[in-house]
Amino acid sequence: MISNKRPMVLATAICLAFIGLGLSTISFAQDEEMRLNTGEDITVQRTAVPFSHDLHMGLYECLDCHHDYKDGANVLDEDTLEEGNPDVRCATCHNDQADLDRQKAYHRQCMGCHIDTRKAGEASGPEMCGACHLPED
Ligand code: HEC
Ligand code: HEC
Ligand code: HEC
Ligand code: HEC
16 A cells, blocks of 8 residues: 555656646746836837846845946945836936947946856856847747
């Protein structure tokens, strides 16, 4: 009898594991995946870019990406990094009038780091246009 039950227990465990996996994938997509495309005021030529903020937050310090420069130093107060604060948005400063417009700012930060980590032989992110600007589904 005991040996008969085992496969059932195992099957149940596997089922639960799959359900758990499914749920975590769903919540990942809803809560932690941003879609970067702030194109309210521009002509958008490329598709929005999925960006897992959580994955990157786990790897780096906030101030590695978020900044406000004064005399070349990053003077951003980390406590101001709050949801809904317009000053957090890249496009607030990197607008069409800025030398480093939004496209250049994003490309330099995202691709710059992915190139650096690849060259260092570490796990890295995409560098090809189509690997960030995914086809719309
Ligand atoms: C690898 C780069 C990177 C790191 C590290 C990072 N962020 Fe971000 N964060 C971004 C980008 C890109 C955006 C999108 C900005 C935009 O929409 O203009 C963003 C957006 C945000 C927003 C705005 C969300 C909203 O919807 O209003 C907050 C708040 C924020 N980050 C806080 C943090 C905090 C706190 C940390 C550290 C624990 C952190 N970030 C680390 C890149 C990063
Ligand atoms: C409060 C204004 C402000 C915000 C918000 C801001 N930046 Fe910047 N950023 C600057 C200034 C000022 C400079 C330096 C002047 C310059 O080079 O044009 C700069 C420089 C840069 C640089 C080149 C130097 C470096 O640090 O590597 C990149 C890349 C960049 N920003 C990307 C981003 C991204 C991506 C975001 C959003 C996550 C962002 N910036 C948000 C003001 C801002
Ligand atoms: C400071 C370094 C750094 C910056 C800045 C950065 N990334 Fe990454 N990114 C990484 C690393 C490292 C990985 C690989 C993580 C791993 O596989 O463990 C990665 C992985 C990724 C991936 C693949 C994993 C996934 O989420 O599907 C995507 C897509 C990605 N990055 C997009 C972006 C975008 C878009 C930006 C700019 C808004 C950005 N990254 C900025 C370091 C960075
Ligand atoms: C690491 C990810 C990444 C890669 C690789 C990448 N981009 Fe982008 N790109 C972005 C992000 C993030 C933005 C800012 C999205 C926004 O706010 O509109 C952007 C913005 C743009 C924009 C301006 C917005 C628009 O749609 O008009 C263009 C054009 C663009 N990218 C073209 C390209 C081309 C061409 C390549 C290949 C040479 C490329 N990108 C590679 C992440 C990436």
